[in-house]
Amino acid sequence: MQQERQELILDSCRSVEAKIDEIARRLLDPKPEAIDRCHNELQQVAVVLRHLVSEGGFPRNSALSSILSGIRRSAQTLRIQAECASNLCSGWLLS
Secondary structure, X not given: OHHHHHHHHHHHHHHHHHHHHHHXXXXXXXXXXXXXHHHHHHHHHHHHHHHHXXXXXXXXXXXXXXXXXXXXXXXXXXXXXXXXXXXXXXXHHHO
């Protein structure tokens, strides 16, 4: 049972990491439609992460620690990228 839970958590985290990477690639061409789509996908990512946190009690696992560190780094980079894309779109609206 514990092993199954660990695998489920790892799979969920890998999925989140892949989705964040996909969103970051999409924001390389920051068009309003892309930003809207990324916003919706980020909401889905947040739901998955909230669910994982609400379950609590993450098992100590080096693979999980590595994935979570990668998610944290990717999310920090994505935040900056999203802010730049948002500023660019705001500039278009003001022009």
